[in-house]
Amino acid sequence: MSDPLGSQIREALFATPARPEEPEPPPEPPSPQPHSEEAPADLPADLRIDLYRWMRLTRTLDDTMVAMWKQGRGLGGTFSGRGHEGISVPMGLALGPDDVIAPMHRDVGSYLVRGMTPARVFGNLLGRVTGPSEGRDANLHGMGDLSLGIIGYVSHIPQQIPITLGMAMSFRYRGEPRVALTACGDGGTTTGPYHESLNMAALYGAPLVLVVENNQYAYSTPLDQQMATFAITERAAAYGLTARTEDGNDVEAMFRSIKAAVDRARSGGGPTVIEARTMRMLGHAIHDGAEYVPRELLERWEARDPVDHQRRRLLSEGVSGEAGLAEIDAWARAEIDAAVAEAEAAPFPDPGTVSDRIYA
Amino acid sequence: MRELTYIAAISEAISHEMERDPDVLVLGEDVGGDFGGAFKVTKGLAARFGDRRVLNTPLAEQSFIGMANGMALMGLRPIVEVQFADFISTGFDSIVQSAATIHYRFGGKVPWVIRAPSDGGIRSGPFHSQNPEAWFVHTPGLKVVAPSNPADAKGLLCSAVRDPNPVIYFEAKPLYRSLRGPVPEGEHLVPIGEAAVVRPGTDLTVVAYGSQVSQALAAAADLAADGIEAEVVDLRSLKPLDFQTVAESVSRTSRALVVHSANRLAGVGAEVSARISEECFEWLDAPVTRLGGLDVPVPFSPPLEDAYRPDAHKIAAAARRLVAY
Numbered sequence: 001m002s003d004p005l006g007s008q009i010r011e012a013l014f015a016t017p018a019r020p021e022e023p024e025p026p027p028e029p030p031s032p033q034p035h036s037e038e039a040p041a042d043l044p045a046d047l048r049i050d051l052y053r054w055m056r057l058t059r060t061l062d063d064t065m066v067a068m069w070k071q072g073r074g075l076g077g078t079f080s081g082r083g084h085e086g087i088s089v090p091m092g093l094a095l096g097p098d099d100v101i102a103p104m105h106r107d108v109g110s111y112l113v114r115g116m117t118p119a120r121v122f123g124n125l126l127g128r129v130t131g132p133s134e135g136r137d138a139n140l141h142g143m144g145d146l147s148l149g150i151i152g153y154v155s156h157i158p159q160q161i162p163i164t165l166g167m168a169m170s171f172r173y174r175g176e177p178r179v180a181l182t183a184c185g186d187g188g189t190t191t192g193p194y195h196e197s198l199n200m201a202a203l204y205g206a207p208l209v210l211v212v213e214n215n216q217y218a219y220s221t222p223l224d225q226q227m228a229t230f231a232i233t234e235r236a237a238a239y240g241l242t243a244r245t246e247d248g249n250d251v252e253a254m255f256r257s258i259k260a261a262v263d264r265a266r267s268g269g270g271p272t273v274i275e276a277r278t279m280r281m282l283g284h285a286i287h288d289g290a291e292y293v294p295r296e297l298l299e300r301w302e303a304r305d306p307v308d309h310q311r312r313r314l315l316s317e318g319v320s321g322e323a324g325l326a327e328i329d330a331w332a333r334a335e336i337d338a339a340v341a342e343a344e345a346a347p348f349p350d351p352g353t354v355s356d357r358i359y360a
Numbered sequence: 361m362r363e364l365t366y367i368a369a370i371s372e373a374i375s376h377e378m379e380r381d382p383d384v385l386v387l388g389e390d391v392g393g394d395f396g397g398a399f400k401v402t403k404g405l406a407a408r409f410g411d412r413r414v415l416n417t418p419l420a421e422q423s424f425i426g427m428a429n430g431m432a433l434m435g436l437r438p439i440v441e442v443q444f445a446d447f448i449s450t451g452f453d454s455i456v457q458s459a460a461t462i463h464y465r466f467g468g469k470v471p472w473v474i475r476a477p478s479d480g481g482i483r484s485g486p487f488h489s490q491n492p493e494a495w496f497v498h499t500p501g502l503k504v505v506a507p508s509n510p511a512d513a514k515g516l517l518c519s520a521v522r523d524p525n526p527v528i529y530f531e532a533k534p535l536y537r538s539l540r541g542p543v544p545e546g547e548h549l550v551p552i553g554e555a556a557v558v559r560p561g562t563d564l565t566v567v568a569y570g571s572q573v574s575q576a577l578a579a580a581a582d583l584a585a586d587g588i589e590a591e592v593v594d595l596r597s598l599k600p601l602d603f604q605t606v607a608e609s610v611s612r613t614s615r616a617l618v619v620h621s622a623n624r625l626a627g628v629g630a631e632v633s634a635r636i637s638e639e640c641f642e643w644l645d646a647p648v649t650r651l652g653g654l655d656v657p658v659p660f661s662p663p664l665e666d667a668y669r670p671d672a673h674k675i676a677a678a679a680r681r682l683v684a685y
Binding site for chain 2 (some may be wrong): 012132133136140142143144145146152154155156159161162163164165166167168169170171173180193196197199200203211253262357358359360
């Protein structure tokens with residue numbers, strides 16, 4: 001696989017360190033590893049292009065959202081998922097139609113892949129009645145839609161893990177060949193429910209896949225101030241889960257790994273944790289300039305941006321030509337422009353409905 | 361009608377619902393196998409319905425309640441046992457942040473029941489005696505019930521299991537084996553959100569729920585010997601609250617005494633009392649009065665615990681003061 005820039009950057013292999021005496025830069029992603037034998041070795045060309053297509057749509061949505069909020073066209077705060085597209089998109093694409101997903105707040109790509117339209121996403125972001133929460137929940141929270149198999153996010157990290165465990169357990173209870181997938185960040189791995197749920201998932205053999213989007217910062221706190229060892233994968237394995245570390249900026253590696261985990265869960269092989277190493281490229285939320293992140297760290301990760309990386313790979317391997325990719329880029333731009341126009345024209349909710357839907 | 365203890369009525373409700381609906385299951389600490397839970401409420405269920413439907417969990421309230429959220433979102437109807445109501449705080453986020461908000465935020469349904477063995481008077485100290493219902497009444501999106509007798513214990517639990525919303529069911533431990541009463545066999549539902557006048561009277565209204573209903577009835581018998589006729593309203597559901605039944609009673613008696621075992625400060629009685637003051641002001645002949653636990657942890661030693669909680673004597677004394685006002 002020809003990927004000169006990627007391999008150059010991946011020179012330094014990540015090894016689980018002891019607690020560093022000096023503050024160290026957060027870990028680099030691992031070099032590409034041979035993937036498990038059940039994972040598809042070669043992805044079909046149309047899937048590889050699809051991965052790019054959804055990442056481009058996701059990135060265009062994100063860029064547009066950030067620009068709108070900076071222009072004062074936003075409402076409240078919002079969360080950028082820039083840099084996470086190589087994780088959120090394959091999380092959606094690796095699932096089957098009857099599977100369920102509880103994405104986190106940087107996973108707008110998962111929502112799009114599962115069928116939530118960009119207009120509904122912007123409807124939610126702008127507090128319109130057309131958003132999936134009908135104006136009841138803010139930004140990328142509460143964007144659940146059970147008809148799409150999507151569970152809305154809760155800020156109390158990582159509430160989505162025990163919920164997803166429960167969905168997985170319902171599939172096991174009913175003997176259904178379905179899988180439940182969720183994600184949390186590195187910060188989520190330091191909470192009690194993370195450890196409780198991993199223990200229970202392994203204990204019960206639940207058909208669960210958990211992607212840890214290790215973007216190296218929990219708000220302003222870097223990894224080395226969150227945990228004495230960065231052994232996220234090893235901790236999961238110690239509970240009895242299958243656990244892997246992947247390069248979260250390599251969308252094809254992520255797809256293979258997630259697909260293998262989903263297949264394993266579906267066939268009764270139990271739960272998997274995939275630690276996807278990436279970098280949060282903007283602040284915690286839109287208000288946050290993230291001055292606490294070293295610029296050189298961001299520059300290093302910007303050079304291996306997951307969307308650009310996949311674009312270069314498709315071109316260099318002859319999977320697609322420049323014209324085909326430019327067409328995708330233009331399609332994404334038009335989709336998002338239309339979505340914003342539709343959402344900005346949509347009505348706000350009627351205040352008379354404020355108490356509606358408190359009970360089912 | 362045949363009689364059951366309060367705890368047997370709870371067990372009967374669970375097995376009735378499991379028999380009726382294959383989506384109903386039980387989960388919690390120590391509930392499974394031959395053991396059947398710390399209080400034996402679920403004893404025999406695993407043998408009858410299989411381990412699949414009676415799931416033992418590790419010590420992890422936050423996650424096993426969260427797991428119930430996910431099961432319920434997919435259409436199962438988990439009955440979750442928290443071993444003591446005191447331990448429900450460990451699972452607080454999964455209840456008040458997730459379960460309670462899901463329907464409002466995106467329309468998902470979370471039809472679980474949490475059974476919370478609550479209340480004291482049985483010398484169990486600060487961590488096995490609590491009545492934390494006010495936290496959940498204060499939370500939009502939840503329903504909260506607290507039966508006072510075996511028939512309601514069965515009927516409210518069956519209704520809670522069938523309700524499409526998260527329902528917290530506070531069962532009163534002091535009544536488990538001390539209170540027997542008639543319980544209809546087979547199908548028996550008590551609607552959530554309906555209070556009951558359990559003793560008619562003319563001189564004052566005593567509003568209570570859970571174990572304090574028995575205390576209020578004992579107090580009313582004592583008062584009747586002195587010619588004071590107390591009407592006793594059993595709230596049964598704390599959320600939604602059937603205030604209409606309370607108001608109707610107070611409009612006839614013109615005096616109201618609100619009683620619960622939980623701390624009086626900012627308790628459910630504060631809300632009931634405030635609403636009586638706001639909505640029944642013209643009918644009142646005396647200030648609305650509250651009896652509840654003191655603003656201290658539930659103490660262990662008998663003289664301290666007795667000083668902490670209301671009982672029939674304290675209710676009767678407060679009623680006499682109200683009638684004499």
